[in-house]
Amino acid sequence: MEEQKVTTQEWKFTAKDIALKPEGFLPGHRACAGCGPANVLRMVMKATRGPTIVTEATGCMEVVSSIYPYTSWSYPWLHTAFETAAANASGIEAALKVLTKKGKVKQEHIDIIAFAGDGGTYDIGLQALSGAVERGHDFLFILYDNEGYMNTGIQRSGGTPLGAATTTTPAGSVMPGKMQNKKPITDIMVAHDLEYVATATPYYWKDMLQKVRKGLEVEGPAFLHIFAPCPRGWRSEPAKTMEYTKLAVESCVFPVYEVVKGKYELSTPSKLIQLAPQKKIPITEYLKGQGRYRHLFTPQHQHVVDTLQRLTDERWAKLQKKVEQTA
Amino acid sequence: MKKNNLNQETTQELMALNGDEAIAYAVKQCDVDVVAAYPITPQTIIVEKYSEYVANGEVQTEYVCTESEHSAMAACIASSATGARTFTASASAGLALMHEMLFVASGCRTPIVMAVANRALSAPLNINGDQSDSMAQRDAGWIHLYVENAQEAYDTIMQAFRIAEHLDVQLPVIVGLDGFIVSHTLENVDVLSDESVKNFVGERVLPNVLTHEGKTVPFKLDPDNPMTMGPVAMPNYYFEFKRQQEEAMKNALTVIQQVHDEYAKLSGRSYGNALIEEYKLDDAEVATICVGSAAGTVKDVIDELRAEGVKAGLLRLRTFRPFPAQEVQKALENVKAVAVMDKSMSFGGNGGAVFHEVRHAMYDSKSHPFVVDYIYGLGGRDTSPKDFKKVYSDLHLIAHNKRMDKLVNYVGLRE
The missing domain is CATH 3.40.50.970 (Thiamin diphosphate (ThDP)-binding fold, Pyr/PP domains)
Known part of the structure; x- marks a missing residue:
């Protein structure tokens, strides 16, 4: 790789720009057909602005991309354990800081990206993430959220939504899948007073790439929550992965927004729904076709769909209120 | 100066x-x-x-x-x-x-x-x-x-x-x-x-390593010379x-x-050969093996015992990993009975961690001294010179009777 420098030039993220930029996440990895996270990673790496070190939690994306002696990473990359993506970033940042002072780092600046799935973020990695952002290390944490422990065979996580069937919350005769709602991880990160927190989905790729760039440009920790369907875990058609990342936004299951220095702002796709509420689709439009929700479409479990609709509406209303309050 | x-x-x-x-x-x-x-x-x-x-x-x-x-x-x-x-x-x-x-x-x-x-x-x-x-x-x-x-x-x-x-x-x-x-x-x-x-x-x-780009570069995360660290290794590579x-x-x-x-x-300061430190072990008939600060107490005890005519010695294990098996074996060749002082337990393991290593090392020795374990000092329990003297007197009996009754013993414990 050629010696890299931080780009100061504003990037437009046009399709041409993206096509011309060398891949950071190379083909040949072993992700499944229709994998949401693999698409996310490939695109995210197109938004880097110069020398970058990547660290990753144990999970699907780590496993599919680093099987020795092969690698999908054309950037320097470190994996240590499941719960350590943010702690790794702390160590890399601390080392770069002091080695730069001592004249042992050539590059003027090196960005750090930490990737983790929902398990490595909502659950086992939450403490390390909270600690690292509290300490103020300069890194971008990217959560690729496929709403379950897919790598180990589709178990529930703190990011799995209510009613979803997983192998540890199967839909049985008594229990309709997961009994608890998804943890509001973005709110938790906002509560850490970060300068930049955002949500994105790969369907709105330009929006997502701009958010990656913004997160990198922040001096200090930034958090980006990216919605990334898993066809295997969701029992959905691989060809429909991108469609679900659109439906999730249109149903307000996963609104896209930014929180810049505590100020909430809806991103265009969600903003349009706010301006024209009739465009908000019922949650069933998003749920149907996903095998993990199949059991909900029975009279016995209709109430779960109703609850999910109510919870989604409540969270959407709450979000709009925050936008209003922080305007 | x-x-x-x-x-x-x-x-x-x-x-x-x-x-x-x-x-x-x-x-x-x-x-x-x-x-x-x-x-x-x-x-x-x-x-x-x-x-x-x-x-x-x-x-x-x-x-x-x-x-x-x-x-x-x-x-x-x-x-x-x-x-x-x-x-x-x-x-x-x-x-x-x-x-x-x-x-x-x-x-x-x-x-x-x-x-x-x-x-x-x-x-x-x-x-x-x-x-x-x-x-x-x-x-x-x-x-x-x-x-x-x-x-x-x-x-x-x-x-x-x-x-x-x-x-x-x-x-x-x-x-x-x-x-x-x-x-x-x-x-x-x-x-x-x-x-x-x-x-x-x-x-x-x-150290210099070969990267996936075919370059030999220093082993570190460096954007100019990217490498993948902490990868997955399948059964075909993990073992190596x-x-x-x-x-x-x-x-x-x-x-x-x-x-x-x-x-x-x-x-101007040295600690045995860095792996083990011997104290009056050359002609010792009975010896203890210690890890850490207990060695200080034992050295005083040995001085007292030597004054009484007991040929007591000490082997302090300074390096535990890698375990210097050959050095330990050689140092204990002429000792008749050895007490391993273990400041930890390996529950159900017939003795502590150090005992396992030492006894293992002595299996191939020609002289085959008795090797007995003493668990001591757990949770900060004080171990006095008197306690160590008792260990040496036990060793004396073992060496004399050519028989050891108990493989694992506890120092200063209510039982």
Whole structure:
């Protein structure tokens, strides 16, 4: 790789720009057909602005991309354990800081990206993430959220939504899948007073790439929550992965927004729904076709769909209120 | 001014330091780039003292106050992988929490140095000294060096960086010091000048490795020379990684001695052959094996016993991993009965960790001395000279009767 420098030039993220930029996440990895996270990673790496070190939690994306002696990473990359993506970033940042002072780092600046799935973020990695952002290390944490422990065979996580069937919350005769709602991880990160927190989905790729760039440009920790369907875990058609990342936004299951220095702002796709509420689709439009929700479409479990609709509406209303309050 | 073994004048200053402070002072002199740590008794003085150095601008170190030991070790691995000389300290529950990451550190070949102020493990909760914590980590792929006092703690830290970063080794090192007995006891410590330590330790040199781009470059995370660190290895490669770690351990046996000898020339202080230290063992008929501070007490006991005509000796195990089996075997060749003093337990294992190693090493000895285990000092239980005298008198009986009744014994315990 050629010696890299931080780009100061504003990037437009046009399709041409993206096509011309060398891949950071190379083909040949072993992700499944229709994998949401693999698409996310490939695109995210197109938004880097110069020398970058990547660290990753144990999970699907780590496993599919680093099987020795092969690698999908054309950037320097470190994996240590499941719960350590943010702690790794702390160590890399601390080392770069002091080695730069001592004249042992050539590059003027090196960005750090930490990737983790929902398990490595909502659950086992939450403490390390909270600690690292509290300490103020300069890194971008990217959560690729496929709403379950897919790598180990589709178990529930703190990011799995209510009613979803997983192998540890199967839909049985008594229990309709997961009994608890998804943890509001973005709110938790906002509560850490970060300068930049955002949500994105790969369907709105330009929006997502701009958010990656913004997160990198922040001096200090930034958090980006990216919605990334898993066809295997969701029992959905691989060809429909991108469609679900659109439906999730249109149903307000996963609104896209930014929180810049505590100020909430809806991103265009969600903003349009706010301006024209009739465009908000019922949650069933998003749920149907996903095998993990199949059991909900029975009279016995209709109430779960109703609850999910109510919870989604409540969270959407709450979000709009925050936008209003922080305007 | 003092004279070292080469009869060169070396400037050494006498300081009053406890074991923890001696370690913090040594780390300060080693030009460490990153310290990532979490406080835990009886290690806290190390990180507190070091924080003062940082706060007063006496060191060029990034100090990362992590939110747990687990994250501390992860940050250390990442920092070391970025090319930084990295130090941490822990004990007891903190070390246990690091367990997962200790294997990652050795597997990633990150030459981190960690001081462990040895302390008991819960439950019941106990903050006092024993060696259960680091002995429980004996298979994590770290080099283990155990010190007897604050002076040795100081001397061993700088050797530890040299050993860890040696190109034939590239393994992390634990320097164990007995909680409170060494960590908190004020002693006279001779310290070298900053300059001589700097010359001795030198800058961290990175090994060159072949990257996936086909280039041979220094082993670190570097955007100009990207490499994938901490990958997945399937059954077709994993085994070779592990075998290489074992090879590095084997190399460490030589490197530990070389570094120690070089340091001895510089400082005038040596500790046996770096692997083991013998005390009046040449003609000993009965001997104990100790790890850590108990050796100090035993040396006094031996002097008393020798005055009474008992041929008593001591083997202090300074290096526990890699285990110096040949040296131990050779040193005990002419002894009739040996008591291994274990400051930790291996429940259901017929004796403690050190006992297993020593008895294993003696299996191939020609003389086949009796090797008996004594568990002592758990949870900080005091072990007095009287207790050690009793051990020697037991050994005398064993040697005389050519019979040992109990394989595992407990010192100073209500039963």
